[in-house]
Amino acid sequence: MRMGEGVEWALHTCLNLTWVEAGQAVPASRLAAYYELPAAYLNKQLQALARAGLVVSAPGPRGGFQLARPPERVTLMDVVAAIEGEEPAFRCTEIRGRGPAEGGPFPTACVIDRSMRAAELAWRRELASRTLADVKAEVEREAPDAPARFRNWLSRKGA
């Protein structure tokens, strides 16, 4: 079971977008260049974030992407779900009802399915309990120059 690397890209890109000035949009190519990522692939992640309502894209020569809402209102779960989808990782195919095992109809969901869901719920809860604002605050505590580095780089090459 593995997530695509787009999750790491999307999370860091959203974090970087918390550091641009209000109202400023950043082109996908610039967001990609900051980490030397393939722009076309990062653009796909940005489109997925846009479909999920996490970023908005402004068209035109000064266009690009910006966060759609304050970082306090974006959780890590929102970003992961936008990129990886909302489907559970474990999907019960009701094998208990197949073949000679067949004993249905079953009044309750399978105990194994319920257990697997409970575990995914714990994972989801944990990701939903952390916002981009939390991550931003912690990164800024550990690397106080991170916001300025991103902003300086943007203005240097973007003028």
Add this chain to the structure above:
Amino acid sequence: MRMGEGVEWALHTCLNLTWVEAGQAVPASRLAAYYELPAAYLNKQLQALARAGLVVSAPGPRGGFQLARPPERVTLMDVVAAIEGEEPAFRCTEIRGRGPAEGGPFPTACVIDRSMRAAELAWRRELASRTLADVKAEVEREAPDAPARFRNWLSRKGA
């Protein structure tokens, strides 16, 4: 992010193995037939369970698979890890240190990576907190005939 369906098969197969008489080994083909699963593919899952030390295979005409230890000592995490591997679903590639973003070496693991790991840990903990014995007890409460159905089917066709 998706688990293979082998996880469902392996979990139910381990559960079925809690219902056979002590010392009895069940061939992979019989375990597969109970759910009309492709035997070769289930056999792969059984080999993975054997490598993880969860089942043992007895050779010979009366051979087959049996649980390697009591169901109290097998957690859902053990089975999932045997099938899906121990690797985390989220793997940080240290993009924070790539390109013009480069600000390393970093004294601590990335905040985003830490957050993703914390969530997976919550998932792992939940799966590790449930044993095959727990699942068995709950299934037997909800479907008291489940053990007998499996045993009867085994003896009917296996004599």
